[in-house]
Amino acid sequence: QRYAGSSCSALKGIVSALKRCESQITETITKMSRYVVFDCDVGNDDAWGLMMLIRAEEAFKRRVDLADSPEKFEIIGVTCVQGNTNLDQVVINTLRVLKAANRNDVTMITLELIRHHNSRITVYKYSQLPVYKGCSTPIIQTHWENPENFHGKDGFGEVQHETSVNLDLVRPEHAVNAMYDIVCKHPKKVDFLLVGPLTNFAMCINMYGSEFLDRVGKIYIMGGNHRAKGNITKSAEFNFMMDPEAAHIVLTHVDSPLTILPWETCIDGEFDISLDWRLNVLGTIQSPFIELLNLVERAIFIPKGIERWLVCDAVVVAAYLFPHLTVKQSRHYHATVELTGTHTRGQMVIDHLKQQKDNVNIIMEVDGDQYKNIIAWTAGLSGIDLELELGRVS
Secondary structure (H helix, E strand, O other), rough: OOHHHHHHHHHHHHHHHHHHHHHHHHHHHOOOOOEEEEEOOOOOOHHHHHHHHHHHHHHHHHHHHOOOOOOOOEEEEEEEOOOOOOOOOOOOOOHHHHHHHHOEEEEEEEEEHHHHHEEEEEEEEEEOOEEEOOOOOOOOOOOOOOOOOOOOOOOOOOOOOOOOOOOOHHHOOHHHHHHHHHHHHHHEEEEEEEEEHHHHHHHHHHHOOOOHOOOOOEEEEEEOOOOOOOOOOOOOHHHHHHOOOHEEEEEEEOOOEEEEEEEHHHHOOOOOOEEHHHHHHHHHHHOOHHHHHHHHHHHHHHHHOOOOOOOOOHHHHOOOOOOHHHHHEEEEOOOEOOOOOOOOOOEEEEEEOOOOOOEEEEEEEOOOOHHHHHHHHHHHHOOOOOOOHHHHHH
């Protein structure tokens, strides 16, 4: 009985120690967690940015050996906004990308918490990324409309698809409310990658103010311009011009500098990526995502005679995930957005005189060779391994 009592006490001690250890591990993981909301108007460039994030998330999951690397990186929401096409079509395009990336299923994950004692915990986790429908119009509706439809009226080159998407996968909550709920659940741990018009984010600021912004982590934006080069009007970049008031709200209300990849950095940078390399090197990779984007990008680029392949939204995602590899130079400025100019509405205006407090960190130069490696890794090109570099994501 004495020995039995001792054994029982020892067993209770081991169980108690396991529980404490499990609690400490869980706490450590929580402290090291980062979450991302991807706010987009999915055309082909958004699709590449989203796929890059998915690849990064999957790489982190492979590295979550709880004995060595208690890290977590999770895409916690994909929020849709009008831009490259109408909102309903943006949602459809988003679901097509997720379907091609095999992110529409429910998976069961078993984690081995304490290897030496065979203690396991089974977690049922939705691998289907939460998709939320956001704003269908700019904050102030005007007569101005997108005159070019560069990506085609449907944002995906107006190609025919053999399969449809399941719209039931879209969450019922509005994207603006979802943004707020997400940061309330994970304060200061949710980063926002905004690669479309800024309507959703601006509306969240309007509705919730500091209750929202004080809980937000990092903010990365693809949009705007710093030398008045336009791509949709003479002096305005597309994302800002599609909702100038939204861009103005974001730049006015965010206190700590947010990171912006402007249009000029993309077009004037050292991106030596040809459409031929995209279609005949990356295009040979066997995957549903590449097959989808081959179809879409052939329809978008070839009829226009475009020889250079540039997907700006993927560049800003690369800058977020691999800043030490991608960003060669950045500068802090104060920036605002012109709202009333006859020729300059939607233009991002920089305070070069340095008279106002900096509110943006503008990416001025990107390493084109490193970016090419990152986009090849995203596509799954053999021989490209960047997973160890993701340890510096935060």
